[in-house]
Structure formats: structure tokens, C-alpha cells
Amino acid sequence: MENQEEETINLGRSLLVPSVQQLVRDEPSITKIPHRYVHQLDDHDSSFVSSDDPLTINPSVPVIDLHNLIENTSTYSSELNKLHTASEEWGFFQVINHGISESLLEDFRREILDFFGLSMEEKKHLWQEENSYEGFGQLFVVSEEQKLDWSDMFAITTLPRHLRKSQLFQKLPPLLRDKLEAYSAEVKKLAVAILGQMGKALGIKTEEMSELFEDGFQAMRMNYYPPCPQPELALGFSPHSDADALTILYQLNQTDGLQIRKDGKWVTIKPLPNALVVNIGDIMEIVSNGVYKSIEHRAMVNEHNERLSVATFYCSTMGTEVGPAQSLVAQHKVENFRRVPLEEYFKECFARKLDECIVEKVFSIISASLIS
Numbered sequence: 001m002e003n004q005e006e007e008t009i010n011l012g013r014s015l016l017v018p019s020v021q022q023l024v025r026d027e028p029s030i031t032k033i034p035h036r037y038v039h040q041l042d043d044h045d046s047s048f049v050s051s052d053d054p055l056t057i058n059p060s061v062p063v064i065d066l067h068n069l070i071e072n073t074s075t076y077s078s079e080l081n082k083l084h085t086a087s088e089e090w091g092f093f094q095v096i097n098h099g100i101s102e103s104l105l106e107d108f109r110r111e112i113l114d115f116f117g118l119s120m121e122e123k124k125h126l127w128q129e130e131n132s133y134e135g136f137g138q139l140f141v142v143s144e145e146q147k148l149d150w151s152d153m154f155a156i157t158t159l160p161r162h163l164r165k166s167q168l169f170q171k172l173p174p175l176l177r178d179k180l181e182a183y184s185a186e187v188k189k190l191a192v193a194i195l196g197q198m199g200k201a202l203g204i205k206t207e208e209m210s211e212l213f214e215d216g217f218q219a220m221r222m223n224y225y226p227p228c229p230q231p232e233l234a235l236g237f238s239p240h241s242d243a244d245a246l247t248i249l250y251q252l253n254q255t256d257g258l259q260i261r262k263d264g265k266w267v268t269i270k271p272l273p274n275a276l277v278v279n280i281g282d283i284m285e286i287v288s289n290g291v292y293k294s295i296e297h298r299a300m301v302n303e304h305n306e307r308l309s310v311a312t313f314y315c316s317t318m319g320t321e322v323g324p325a326q327s328l329v330a331q332h333k334v335e336n337f338r339r340v341p342l343e344e345y346f347k348e349c350f351a352r353k354l355d356e357c358i359v360e361k362v363f364s365i366i367s368a369s370l371i372s
């Protein structure tokens with residue numbers, strides 16, 4: 001406990017960049033975005049499937065009713081099948097009846113809105129420090145030339161408790177800290193429950209799954225996407241796959257923005273009231289020996305509305321190795337990924353520009369370095 005500071009986890013760092021929220025505050029009638037935020041959107045990017053476009057078939061991301069999985073109702077096996085197919089074919093789904101109370105979600109939402117509403121002066125105390133990913137700022141910025149995303153974020157390690165950066169926790173507004181604490185515990189329970197069901201669907205031994213995920217690492221990333229005067233030129237969050245095992249995304253408003261790449265096209269995920277968006281991260285793709293997919297996704301911005309979200313990342317315990325589940329390798333008779341220390345995997349990810357952080361690419365680098 002005394003050595004809390006030394007024990008905090010450092011997954012990497014990012015160059016410091018200006019606050020986009022402040023940029024919009026300083027110049028509310030801004031009509032052109034600065035050059036550094038203009039992305040080159042290539043051809044297929046403009047051919048995304050919009051759910052408002054009547055000419056396209058509108059695939060929509062599956063919805064899983066957690067109640068059916070946890071309470072062992074008569075619909076258990078069909079819901080488990082749905083979860084399995086969603087994880088194999090989509091890598092994303094929305095979850096309803098997830099057990100996190102509406103009042104906690106609402107309280108947490110309000111605190112986060114206030115948090116991003118703080119003045120720059122107040123936020124400075126909570127800004128990222130050199131060599132840390134935690135605090136307000138950006139991640140994955142590795143060069144001065146790199147295009148920037150139209151967003152601000154706040155990142156924080158939440159579990160296990162001994163890896164928390166206590167100075168940062170102490171500086172949080174007390175009400176936010178309370179709600180974050182409660183949400184962190186609830187969302188961990190939810191992640192462990194969903195991962196457990198995935199293990200069942202995949203045929204991984206229960207003990208193997210619980211050993212991996214019972215006492216995992218959890219971090220949160222709050223995202224703030226200000227309105228953008230030229231949304232067609234900007235990205236709120238560049239395409240990436242998440243490096244963790246399971247991400248649970250709480251969209252704080254009903255504004256569209258999240259898109260996932262499905263069969264080469266971008267599909268918009270329409271926020272459902274009281275639902276949470278769940279996605280498979282790289283670590284779960286690896287644990288599942290490649291059966292489940294960590295899908296590329298991005299966030300778009302729009303001209304009129306701000307958008308906020310909180311992503312909670314959950315993965316196995318730091319200090320352990322990550323690789324395909326042994327009980328699956330025994331069934332598949334092939335190991336599709338190598339085993340690597342978890343921290344090594346993350347450090348590779350964080351050192352890379354965001355859109356290169358796709359599991360195959362990072363793994364080919366790690367594999368190559370292991371082979372040679």
C-alpha cells in the first residue's frame with residue numbers, strides 16, 4: 001500500500017496535444033477545422049452503411065438479453081447461441097437487462113458531463129503527465145505530423161485497486177469518484193459474467209476462464225466529442241481495435257457516432273436506450289484462438305451535437321501471459337497465436353499510431369521478434 005505510486009501501471013505515453021473542447025470554447029463560431037484534424041478518408045470510408053439510407057440493407061448489431069443468460073431461463077441455450085454467433089460474426093453487440101441500474105447510469109452520466117464541463121484551469125491538474133497514459137489528453141499520438149482526432153479523453157486505471165494512481169483518484173471531484181467507483185464494480189461483474197458465458201459457448205474449461213479473468217485489470221476511457229464544423233473531414237476516433245479482452249461502452253447520449261467495420265463497410269451502431277455496447281478485444285480474440293474477432297471500429301463526429309461515451313476495458317491480470325486457452329488448443333489441435341506477456345502486448349500497441357493497432361499487425365511484430 002505504501003508503494004502505491006511505484007506500483008501504478010504504465011502502458012505507454014502519448015505526445016501532449018491541445019484540447020479540442022477548449023478549441024471550440026475559444027472559437028464557438030469556428031467554420032474550418034485546423035489542418036491537423038483533416039483526415040484523408042479513403043474511398044471505402046465514404047461507402048459506409050447508414051441506417052438512414054433506404055437503398056442499403058441495414059444490418060444491425062445483435063442485441064443480447066443478459067437476463068436470459070444469467071437467470072438460466074428456458075431461452076438460455078438459444079441466447080448463448082446468439083452470443084456465440086454475435087461474437088464470431090460481429091465482434092460487437094448491445095446488451096440489455098445487464099443489471100446495472102438506470103439510476104447509477106444516470107448519476108454517472110451527470111458527473112461525467114460536469115467533469116468535461118470543468119474549466120481548463122481546473123482540468124490542468126488532471127492532465128496527462130509525461131510518461132503516463134492517465135488523465136485528460138489523448139492517446140496514441142506518436143509524432144508531431146500525425147493527424148489528430150476531434151475529441152478529448154480522460155483515461156484512468158480502475159482495477160485492481162493497488163494499481164490505481166492514487167493522486168489522480170484523490171483529485172477527482174468527490175461525487176464523480178463515488179459514481180466511478182460504483183460503476184467500476186458493476187461493470188466488472190458484468191464483464192466477468194459475459195466472459196464466463198463466452199467461455200461456455202467456446203468450450204473453454206470454467207476454471208481456465210475464471211483463472212484468467214476473475215481478478216482482471218480494468219481501465220476506463222471517457223470520450224468527449226465536441227460538435228465539429230466540418231464533420232466530413234474529421235474523425236472523432238480513428239479506426240482501431242481494442243487491445244483488451246472485453247470492452248463495455250456506455251454511450252451517454254443518443255447521438256450516433258460509433259461505427260464498426262463489417263464485411264468491408266462501416267456500419268453505424270444506433271444507441272438503444274439503457275443498453276451497453278460490448279465488443280471483443282484483441283486479448284479475447286487470442287484467448288478464443290481466433291474464433292471470436294476483435295473488430296475495427298471508429299467514432300464519427302457531427303456538426304450540431306456533442307457526444308460522450310465511457311469505454312471500460314477489461315482484461316486478464318497484469319504480470320501474466322496471454323495466449324489461446326489451453327482447453328481450446330486441445331480441441332482445435334492448432335495454436336493460432338503465440339503466448340506473450342500481457343504488458344509486452346500492450347506496450348507494442350501503445351507505441352504505435354492508433355490505426356496500426358490491429359491485432360494481426362501487432363502480433364506479426366511480436367511473433368517476428370520472437371522468432372528471430
Ligand code: OGA
Nearest residue numbers: 221223242258299309311
Ligand atoms: C474506445 C472507443 C468509441 C466511442 O474508447 O475504444 O472505441 O464511440 N470508443 O466512443
Ligand code: NI
Nearest residue numbers: 240241242297
Ligand atoms: Ni475502441
